Amino acid sequence: MAAAYDRQVTTEPPLRADAQRNRERILAAARELFREQGTAVALDDIARRAGVGAGTLYRRFPDRDALVRQVIVDGFEICLAAVEGARAEPADPAVALERLFLRVLEQRERLVLPLIGGPVVREPRIQELQHAIRDTVEDILVRARSAGVVRDDITPEDLITAAAMVCRPMPHLPDEMSAALAARHVAVYLHGLRPEGARPLPAAAPAPGDFGRHVAMDAEQRSR
Amino acid sequence: MAAAYDRQVTTEPPLRADAQRNRERILAAARELFREQGTAVALDDIARRAGVGAGTLYRRFPDRDALVRQVIVDGFEICLAAVEGARAEPADPAVALERLFLRVLEQRERLVLPLIGGPVVREPRIQELQHAIRDTVEDILVRARSAGVVRDDITPEDLITAAAMVCRPMPHLPDEMSAALAARHVAVYLHGLRPEGARPLPAAAPAPGDFGRHVAMDAEQRSR
């Protein structure tokens, strides 16, 4: 999936085949370890799990931030693909909403979206992806809303938050079990989205613009 | 809240007043930083944020695990209190279920339950608390179920998972916003718990016994 297009769009010479393979192994190992232990894991551990030397890791990703950023970008990329996949499938609006969550849930293991401790979110590429995701979700949501299958005080941010929450790792449970719990949770949440008998929500929805803009101000003491 | 009873029950001499104060400051700082950055943050950072010397931290908590464990135990303790509070309030079963989530949600900021990367969950004290929480939740759930206000394929584990998910930190959003989103999510989820029009859930519920028992086997490479 994350093939060549996720490198700089500028004219860099393409990677050699073995280098490309190692790069992907590193990203896969990083993804796993970030989900298991957070983004502060020792980089040498990542290199070890990826089966490459430390030098190889540092050559490809000059510092921790570069690696974290790439893993997160990949996550958003995967997420966007899932969401657009859901929109593309012909289905009535209620089913589309369900598909949205199912598609994202399928990618659970590969998503490292939310344990950001720094200004990574400001990256233009990431904001771009976030907006694209938001717009796609909004599209699905609007259709569902006008078909009357979803209560109309729900915003795209609600759905995105819900999806992000169920995708986060539960490192103390085996994968199979946490997948089952996540799927059950989504089913209940989806059922709760329907307008029948809805009572007003307890808090106002954050404005769309506010969403990506807030980042921890303590940029000096993040990571290590 | 976390007063004297959370130290060893064995006959240790009580801490001096200043020591007790420092101990609490350390735990509060640890709680914050664990939520912001994960349990791998530098211990000296915790000492700094707590406003105590490094020596003070290490005197009170011999290593990272001891500190993590205590923060987690505190979290479960707070959680149990919230849950029991909800059970104690006289309310009809539907409201009790709602209260359950509200009480837990109120404590969001102080809960560091789920980013465990090691065998901390095996601690007898923690298992004890987990069981007490489960039993209390089950009690509320059973009453709600027999009042017919909740679909009957929902288990205590579902509710606990749901609560854990909404309590997890969203470090890229300001507190106020993540609190609002969490509250909205819970409202929708609660609505979805009602039996009217329920379709079968997509996966089997994990057996109650399995829940606390699974822990990452890679005990050697956890933390650092």
Add this chain to the structure above:
DNA sequence: CATCAAGTGGAGAATTTTCTCCGGTTAAGT
């Protein structure tokens, strides 16, 4: 199949984090 730029691993220097120790301070008892 020869050439060679690109890529590799891992030793070890540089940096950061952990953790100990002790001279000075303070709460608590009398």
Add this chain to the structure above:
DNA sequence: ACTTAACCGGAGAAAATTCTCCACTTGATG
């Protein structure tokens, strides 16, 4: 007020992690 045992902070030794460098290997190209 005075005594004293508990406690404190922070300097710095010890351990761990980060990151560089280079002799060796390998994939691509003609």
